[in-house]
Amino acid sequence: MTLAFNDGSDTLADLVTHLKDQLRSEVPPGVFRGTIQPLQPLQLDELVLDLAVPSELHRTRLRSETLERMEAIASDYLERTVQVRVSVAQMRLSTDSAPGGGTVGALNDQRPSTSSTDLSSSIDLRDRAQKVPPAATSGGLEVGKYTFDNFVIGNSNRFAHAAAVAASEAPGMKYTPLFIYGESGLGKTHLLRAFGHNVNTLFPDKSCLFITTEEYLTQFVAAISSNSVPAFATRMRKLDVLLIDDIQFIAGKSGLQEELFHTLNTLYDLGSQVVISCDSKPDGIQDLEERLRTRFSQGLVVDVQPPDIETRMAILNSLAERIGFWLPSDVCALIANRVSDNVRSLEGALRQVYARSNLFNDAITLELAESVLRDLVSASEVHITVELILQETAQVSGYTVDQLVSASRKRALVEYRKIAMYLSRDMTNHSLAELGSFFDRDHTTVLHAIKTSEERLAERADFYDRYIKVQRAIQDRLRSAE
Known part of the structure; x- marks a missing residue:
């Protein structure tokens, strides 16, 4: 859902207030007054926070490191990775006081011009998939983090790797669709993102989209709600390369299966490349239309096994x-x-x-x-559930499970929530989308929590101590059950 600039959204307003409060103590007063204080909210969606400044001069004063810090603050506040974009917009002064004193500019009813003044791309988000590398189009993962060069090859994944490399060097010419299956945590997503990275490197003019099945479903439902299914279908069917992660979540979703079937047929007829990942063979996907199962099996089906x-x-x-x-x-x-x-x-x-x-x-x-x-417990040695992790996190933190999965942003509570997400990813075989359902959040929130937890574990002793206490509580619970 998009929070528009004129909808009075508390979330958007609170976020920008929080952003300014954080930066007020981090930058010199003159810099704050000249660059941060004039920032006004435009809109917020799942991927981007749009802000406005009153002039090109204000925009050029924003240094890249300031933007990076703003993205970090916003992402931490929202518990998902977002990009910050700043545009020039006409403002009128208001007599309303800002939280920290002074006056704030209120936006005129017109939207800003982004034809030449946007700090980042002014491309409509609906078209971003065809303009930017796959790693940046979904989930906020770093471009270049997942490549074929840093994929470690062994007997367990050699065939899948070779097939992916070959298909990415001649997209649409062989192995389409390429269907990669295996248990969670074995590198399927790495292969898909590396595929997209290689296509963008070798064929920069080709349109390439990496998307999870959860995201595909979300966009499809949004298209239905806005009566824009034909436009959605057209965007998907014009792609040169489509990479779909975790296709098992399409099970039982007849409307999405119908849409995907026709999209795959069109892409196949146009000579486009499709790569799909799944936790099982096509035959193992429950509640799947037979014609779609046949389409999945039409190209090359390869597996990845646990590493030796x-x-x-x-x-x-x-x-x-x-x-x-x-x-x-x-x-x-x-x-x-x-x-x-x-x-x-x-x-x-x-x-x-x-x-x-x-x-x-x-x-x-x-x-x-x-x-x-x-202190580590291998998920293969004992069955650990997300419910158990939440229960022990609640016991250690003093919060309830309901509070841990609530929308509360109390700092200590948020940190324990991140720890529970990180341990759930580490100790169970659930996908990001599945973990999101346990915490009543989407997979991008879980991904952000995991990323920030990794950073804090290496940098903050207090966060590490909290993590160890929860981890040991889980260990003790399991020992007592033996």
């Missing part, structure tokens, strides 16, 4: 290199032997070892790794 010990060690070394620290071989072997269920669990274990080392300035040794791994 050699691949797990290679993954750990690759991640350590990306984070920027040296991983001793004995510690690498220890983690690889202890954590064997999926890549996500491997990365979670390594990040916790690094966080402990970084926070307390300790060398990464076998003893330190043993201490960290002792």
Whole structure:
């Protein structure tokens, strides 16, 4: 849903007030008065916060690092990743006082001109999929974070990787659709995003969209509500490359299945490339129309399996290199032997070892790794549920489960909510969309919580202590049940 600039939305107004309050103490007073105070809200949607300033001079004063800080503050407040865009708009002065004193400019009824003054692209969000790299079109993940170069190849994924590389180098010419299946946390999403990255590198003129099935459904429902299904269908059917993640969530959704079937037929006839990921083979998807199941199987179906010990060690070394620290071989072997269920669990274990080392300035040794791994519970060894994680988080924090999944923005509560989301991602095999349903949020909120938790675990001792207390409470609960 979009919160328009003239709808009086409390969420939008509160967000901009919070943004200014945070920046007031971070920038010099003169800079605040000249660049931050004049900012006025335009609109807020799932991906972008649009702000306005009264002149081109005000806009040019905004430094890129200030914009990045604004995006970080807004994303943290909303608990999802958003981009901040600033445009020039005519304003009239109001006598209303701003929260911090002074007057604020109220927007005229006309929208700003974005033809030449927008700090970022002025392309309509509905068309962004055809204009920007896939990693930026969905979920806010960094462009270039997922590439074929940093995908670790082993016996468990070699065929899927080779098929993805070959198809991305000649999109639409072979393996369409390319259907990649496997359990959660094994790298399917990495392959899809890497596919999109490679297409954008080799064929910059081709339109390419990465989208989760949840996002596809959300956009389809919005199109129905606004009587714009034909326009939605046209946008999807004009793509050169369509990458759909977690297609298993289409089960039982007959309207979306009908729409997707016709879209796939059109793309196939036009020679476009389609890549799909799923947690099972096409035959394993429940409540799926047979004609769609046949279409999924028409190209090439490949799987990814849990990594073997050699691949797990290679993954750990690759991640350590990306984070920027040296991983001793004995510690690498220890983690690889202890954590064997999926890549996500491997990365979670390594990040916790690094966080402990970084926070307390300790060398990464076998003893330190043993201490960290002792508190870890592999999802493959015992069945851990999100409900259990929420219950133990509530017990440790003093909040109730209802409060943890509420819309409250109390700082301590928000941090415990993020910890519960992070542990749920690390200790269960649920997808982001599934986790979102447990917390009454969408998958982008969960993704943002995981990302910020990773950063805070390595930087803040108080956050790390809270995390460890919840993790150990879960461990104790499981031991008592044995």
